[in-house]
Amino acid sequence: MAGFSIPAAEHSTITGWGRDHESDAYSNMVDQFGKPGATFAVVSDSYDIFNACARIWGEELKAKVVASGATLVVRPDSGDPAETTLQVARILADRFGTTTNAKGFRVLNNVRIIQGDGVTLDSLRLCLSNFYHNGFSAENIAFGMGGGLLQQVNRDTMQWAMKCSAMQVNGEWRDVYKSPVGDMGKASKKGRLALVRDANGFESTVREETMAVGQADLLQTVFENGRIVESTTFDAVRERAAAGVNQFITSRAPL
Incomplete structure (x- = not known):
């Protein structure tokens, strides 16, 4: 076939277990998808990719991975691609x-190993060159194709991404976040969050429990339990964007 997909974890399916249960999250992936002849991928940089490889995958869960008969694909997703993939290897x-x-x-x-973050023609060549000069076969690594192989306009252009920040488990809320050791600029906000406006008209994100009495949450529910509960037009989106730009320009106008 021209191509196929494999089961693959993304960050919130790992961080949703909590930092203290990172090993349990990985173990669950082996339980669910580790069958003889199968291949599955697990993003492993939510906190410390090197500890994940050396201690969790390489010690705690090594016997389980080997006994499963499957091929585990470890996914680093932060840091310098060429340096990180070589160290992981x-x-x-x-x-x-x-x-x-x-x-x-x-x-x-x-x-x-699969590398999906920061993949450009240059970084891809460096990754493969590092493997070659250190005696590793290119068959050890696969690459994801993001905006870096196109016009280089992607989520990193403005360093912006949307992440799960909280999860309710058995009636209790827990923080969900990533804090990769290879790139702290990718650390995500955690907890149940609200967007508030101060007296000068500027918005900021705060935890719900820290909101002042009477302070309004500007966030609106758009999608809930599989249903779209609030719709808008593209013209309205443009108007809001223009208003925000005007506010930004006005606030920085010389006195």
Whole structure:
């Protein structure tokens, strides 16, 4: 076939377990998708990709991964792509071992790597060059294609992304967030959040429990429990955007 998909975790499916239960989140992925001959990917940089590879995947869950008969694809998603993928490969090689292919390059046992963040033609070449010069086969790594292989206009242009921030489990709310050691600029906000406006007309994000009495939450529910509960027109979106730009310009006008 031309292509296929595999089960793959994204950040909130890992961070939703909480930082103290990172290992449990990974273990659950093995339970759900680790079948003989299967391949599944797990994003592993929510907190510390190197600890995840060395301690959690490489020690706590190593026997479970090997016994599953599946191929685990570890996904680093922050930091310098060339440096991070090479270090991840070295750690996984140390923990899981390697075999040597017909061309004399090392192939990881039981695990692979996928790099999706910061992939451009230049960074992709650097990743593969690092693998080549350190004796690792290119078959150890796959690459995701994002905006970096197109016009380089993506979520990182304005360093903006939307993330899950809270989750209710058994009636109790828990914070959901990522804080990758390789790029703290990707740390996300956590908790039940509200958007408030101060006396000068500027908006900021606060935790709901810290809102002042009578302070209004500007956020509106648009999609809830599978239903669109609030709709708008593109013209209205443009009007709001223009109003925001005008406010920004006015607030910074010289006195």
